[in-house]
Amino acid sequence: MFDKTTWIRLPRNVVVGHxxxxxxxxxxxxxxxxxxxxxxxSPTAREVAGERVVxxxxxxxxxxxxxxxxxxxxxxxxRVIETARAEEAGxxxxxxxxxxxxxxxxxxxxxxxxxxxxxxxASHDGIVSGRGSVPEGxxxxxVAAEPPLAVVADTEIIADAxxxxxxxGCADIISNYTAVRxxxxxxxxxxxxxxxxxxxxxxxxxxxxxxxxxxxxxxxxESAWVVVKALVxxxxxxxxxxxSRPASGAEHLFxxxxxxxxxxxxxHGHQVGVGSILTEYLHSGEAGRWTNIRDALAxxxxxxxxxxxxxxxxxIIEALTSAHEIRDRYTILGNGMNESAARExxxxxxxxxxx
Ligand SMILES: [Zn+2]
Numbered sequence: 224m225f226d227k228t229t230w231i232r233l234p235r236n237v238v239v240g241h242x243x244x245x246x247x248x249x250x251x252x253x254x255x256x257x258x259x260x261x262x263x264x265s266p267t268a269r270e271v272a273g274e275r276v277v278x279x280x281x282x283x284x285x286x287x288x289x290x291x292x293x294x295x296x297x298x299x300x301x302r303v304i305e306t307a308r309a310e311e312a313g314x315x316x317x318x319x320x321x322x323x324x325x326x327x328x329x330x331x332x333x334x335x336x337x338x339x340x341x342x343x344x345a346s347h348d349g350i351v352s353g354r355g356s357v358p359e360g361x362x363x364x365x366v367a368a369e370p371p372l373a374v375v376a377d378t379e380i381i382a383d384a385x386x387x388x389x390x391x392g393c394a395d396i397i398s399n400y401t402a403v404r405x406x407x408x409x410x411x412x413x414x415x416x417x418x419x420x421x422x423x424x425x426x427x428x429x430x431x432x433x434x435x436x437x438x439x440x441x442x443x444x445e446s447a448w449v450v451v452k453a454l455v456x457x458x459x460x461x462x463x464x465x466x467s468r469p470a471s472g473a474e475h476l477f478x479x480x481x482x483x484x485x486x487x488x489x490x491h492g493h494q495v496g497v498g499s500i501l502t503e504y505l506h507s508g509e510a511g512r513w514t515n516i517r518d519a520l521a522x523x524x525x526x527x528x529x530x531x532x533x534x535x536x537x538x539i540i541e542a543l544t545s546a547h548e549i550r551d552r553y554t555i556l557g558n559g560m561n562e563s564a565a566r567e568x569x570x571x572x573x574x575x576x577x578x
Contacts, residue, residue, distance in 0.1 A: 233462045236373040239451050244272055244377040247341060248279045254372050256337055258313015262289045263303055263327040268319030268343045272380055276318055288312060295322040295357040303330035320344040325355040332368035340371035344384035345392040345450040347491050351458030354467050370462055381447035389450055390525040391492025393439060396453045397519055398474045398495040399429040401502045405472030409553040418464045425460040425469035428453050433519045473546060473554035474498030480542035489532040496520045497532060497574055504572050505555045513572060529575050536575040540565045
């Protein structure tokens, strides 16, 4: 008997391009959402985009409220939830780099409200996916919420963001290679459900980014275009899979551990990029595979070593040996690496220096 079912939740409107910020109101009007928006933004993002979005809402007869969040924290999420209730907001609009969007996403999940993503930087795939997390004490609080109802990514604004945010977004995409490898492995060894469509899309997204690396250069607006399109496509792969599997494997577990061990040191994308070098090496020690990942990252100017991340060797080893403990997600790390094996892979790939 055939009894399969699948739910695929996708953003309804995705608007990417030069000067598209004023189209935010139109992209939202088409969603037929009830009520007024609550704009969640950061001090910098407010200046470069948030204020303009608020003005456009007012010009369109809406009564927007604004919350400015300084950092990704549980209190910030709580504050957004309280403001949304007090203002009787109908939906949330996250305007900013990763943080305001993550916070808006998490708040909208607990409020059971729609949210719209207006990224001002292309630093990770969270800008188009339903996944979000904020630090909570020694760990992170994560949600797998619905993806944004709409995404409005103005490449003129994104191209102006600090360059390392763009290289971090690229590295997050490149990490799809190992995420898919881990997913396939989990499918073979643990019968984890695998989607050929989602796996192929995620892998192709990483390949296209690497193939277009030549047009990813500081000061070139086309870089923002290439990276945002890749982040959107990666987000769609996650929507099809109904999980973050296509874009998150052991390299992400490794990065989550670094967030705990060396909080606030390196960017998410840069950490998963280095993680990908390590886990690709574990999948296949042959040069050609892990070296391709390393060379692609280096070509974009993303970190490939602990030193470039600004993280010490001991932290890398600790993250590698403890990453398997984080969540119930089978990866190449299996039941964990011991210290000498971790040291060997990190040395062989040049991530840490020779002791
Ligand atoms: Zn990521």
